[in-house]
Amino acid sequence: MAKNPPSKPPPPPQWVIDLNNPPRPKSKNTSIANPPGYIEAASSGKRSAVLSKTPARKPPTTAETDTLKLKKSWELAIAPAKALPMNAIMMYMSGNSLQIFSIMMVFMLFKNPIQGLLSTNEVFRRFETEGTKNQLWLVKACYVLMNCVALALGVWKVNGMGLLPTTRSDWLAWETERVPLERAVFAFR
Structure with a gap:
């Protein structure tokens, strides 16, 4: 048998x-100018020269940092109140019957809210500095x-479900037994 000559692979x-x-x-013969801030990548020498000409941002002062930390801590303190409308609507929509939902x-x-109350100091520890220590107590009090207030919403819901013993009932030990209406004797005849 004759061998076939090796063929070239397809392109x-x-x-x-x-x-x-x-x-x-x-x-670069186009008449359209580059947009502001555009740095051409082809010439790396020009690029480093342009980057060195841009002024470096100065670091913030401690007063600016403290102001920013106080703003962020106030946002964190108000966060439970932002969830109240949604929680109130969900509590209203879930009904007052005893269901798993x-x-x-x-x-x-x-x-x-109980977890939030127990971890109040830990939540605001990252915002605590010498400059913010005197002002942070008000933020913590707001939190x-x-x-x-969120706990009060929970108490309202539990009361609506009938789970709080706020009304007179027969199962409370210190109350006297109620007399059914059938056995009641009327005072007038």
């Missing part, structure tokens, strides 16, 4: 050729107040 597809050969940069909602309504 690669056009997309492979385009991928391996990126397009050449266009000449409403019980879970009430559990979460109590859990989050505690907002969490107490």
Whole structure:
């Protein structure tokens, strides 16, 4: 048998050729100016010169940093109040019957503010500096107040579900037994 001469492999597809050969940069003969802040990548020497000409941003002063920390701490202190409308609507929509959904909602309504109250100092520790220490107590007080309002919403819901013993009932030990209406004797005849 005669051997066939080795054949050439087929040429690669056009997309492979385009991928391996990126397009050449266009000449600078266009009449359109570069946008402000554009740095041409082809000339690295010019680029470093342009970058060195831009002024460096000065570091913020301690007063500016303290002001920014106080603003962020106030945002964090008001956060529980921002969730109140949504929680109130969800509590209203879940109804007053004892179902797993409403019980879970009430559990979460109590859990989050209690965790927030217990971790108040840890939450605001990152904002505490010598400049903000005197002003941070008011932020903490606001945070505690907002969490107490969220707890009050939970108490309202539990009362609406009938789980608070706020009305007279027969199962309370210190109350006297109620007399049914059928056995009651009327004073007038």
